[in-house]
Amino acid sequence: MKAYVWKQSGNSYKLRVMLALLQVPHEEIMVDFPGGEHKQPAFLKLNPRGQVPVLVDGDLVLWDSSAALVYLARKYGGEQWLPTPPAEMAQVMNWVAFSGNEMLFGLQHARRGVMRNVWTLGNLEQCQAAGRIALDVLEQRLKKNDWLALGRPTIAEVACYAYAETAPEGKIALDPYPATVAWLARCKALPQWPARWKY
Amino acid sequence: MKAYVWKQSGNSYKLRVMLALLQVPHEEIMVDFPGGEHKQPAFLKLNPRGQVPVLVDGDLVLWDSSAALVYLARKYGGEQWLPTPPAEMAQVMNWVAFSGNEMLFGLQHARRGVMRNVWTLGNLEQCQAAGRIALDVLEQRLKKNDWLALGRPTIAEVACYAYAETAPEGKIALDPYPATVAWLARCKALPQWPARWKY
Numbered sequence: 255m256k257a258y259v260w261k262q263s264g265n266s267y268k269l270r271v272m273l274a275l276l277q278v279p280h281e282e283i284m285v286d287f288p289g290g291e292h293k294q295p296a297f298l299k300l301n302p303r304g305q306v307p308v309l310v311d312g313d314l315v316l317w318d319s320s321a322a323l324v325y326l327a328r329k330y331g332g333e334q335w336l337p338t339p340p341a342e343m344a345q346v347m348n349w350v351a352f353s354g355n356e357m358l359f360g361l362q363h364a365r366r367g368v369m370r371n372v373w374t375l376g377n378l379e380q381c382q383a384a385g386r387i388a389l390d391v392l393e394q395r396l397k398k399n400d401w402l403a404l405g406r407p408t409i410a411e412v413a414c415y416a417y418a419e420t421a422p423e424g425k426i427a428l429d430p431y432p433a434t435v436a437w438l439a440r441c442k443a444l445p446q447w448p449a450r451w452k453y
Numbered sequence: 454m455k456a457y458v459w460k461q462s463g464n465s466y467k468l469r470v471m472l473a474l475l476q477v478p479h480e481e482i483m484v485d486f487p488g489g490e491h492k493q494p495a496f497l498k499l500n501p502r503g504q505v506p507v508l509v510d511g512d513l514v515l516w517d518s519s520a521a522l523v524y525l526a527r528k529y530g531g532e533q534w535l536p537t538p539p540a541e542m543a544q545v546m547n548w549v550a551f552s553g554n555e556m557l558f559g560l561q562h563a564r565r566g567v568m569r570n571v572w573t574l575g576n577l578e579q580c581q582a583a584g585r586i587a588l589d590v591l592e593q594r595l596k597k598n599d600w601l602a603l604g605r606p607t608i609a610e611v612a613c614y615a616y617a618e619t620a621p622e623g624k625i626a627l628d629p630y631p632a633t634v635a636w637l638a639r640c641k642a643l644p645q646w647p648a649r650w651k652y
Binding site: 314338355356360 | 501502510513515516517518519520521523524527528537539540542543544546547549550551553554555557558559562573574575579580582583586589590593594
């Protein structure tokens with residue numbers, strides 16, 4: 255199994271977390287993102303979107319981080335991280351999908367803009383506004399629940415953690431979101447939860 | 454089962470399609486979107502994001518359309534629309550996740566802006582550029598495959614159809630995407646595939 259990642263990418267970090275939680279042997283390949291390797295033909299064959307991460311397992315190529323979480327959870331996690339009963343699976347996927355919408359296009363785009371001055375959809379103010387909607391929804395949920403989807407950690411945590419933690423890098427303070435901050439600490443304290451790459 | 458929808462909403466249409474394909478008895482509740490019902494406290498209790506659609510089945514409330522597709526497919530569709538083997542499930546979810554990212558924030562935001570002059574993330578040009586990335590990825594896949602994820606229709610089709618079909622409403626012509634246009638026709642020809650609401 256190969257994980258193509260970039261150290262600043264929160265979506266890449268989601269794979270790093272899941273692979274570590276489930277102790278899946280794999281090769282981690284750090285893509286030369288500043289050098290534009292992700293836009294070169296060889297990489298575009300793996301991922302037509304030209305983005306990291308990509309998870310490759312034999313013939314299987316997954317270029318969406320949510321799909322990679324689904325794969326790892328179902329292949330190596332039994333019923334723990336993504337259970338099969340329809341209502342439970344859907345509740346988990348509700349938050350996984352959420353992590354790819356407001357959290358990505360709000361929190362992450364604000365962060366990316368601040369860090370790299372790349373603004374493909376909206377300006378800082380717009381991205382921050384979308385990001386705060388995401389954090390409001392998280393906070394409301396986490397005020398009354400220790401974990402997002404079910405009564406235990408699932409891939410909902412892995413998916414939503416990545417860009418919640420880095421919100422301040424998009425100049426969105428987490429102080430108004432104490433339940434979210436406490437939840438971030440609970441996630442981080444899970445056995446095998448790995449640190450980010452240094453960047 | 455209750456489906457809270459709005460007639461112009463592509464995410465709502467995804468539920469309409471899935472409920473029809475699987476012939477699931479349900480009550481369809483047309484939310485007064487122009488009247489702002491989706492931002493009123495009663496609705497925000499169902500969906501903290503203040504968006505349509507919402508699917509309610511007894512105590513279960515799903516406010517993300519991708520999660521609703523997962524639920525319906527797993528509860529009523531056996532192994533057909535979202536199979537459980539990890540690699541197959543992940544391939545389907547790869548496209549379902551894609552439908553909530555570039556397709557939504559590109560194609561749909563361009564459309565919404567053109568139709569209602571609402572621009573929360575980016576301007577017309579930016580949304581169209583993101584939307585074209587989405588269509589390029591679809592087209593590349595559909596040039597060589599009849600269906601997106603597996604060798605048959607899955608919820609990947611249901612998820613991606615909605616905003617591909619309406620791309621022209623965001624002033625993005627589909628002429629450069631003939632394989633996608635042919636795939637839209639194949640989807641529409643599936644037994645029980647329902648028309649959109651009139652708007």
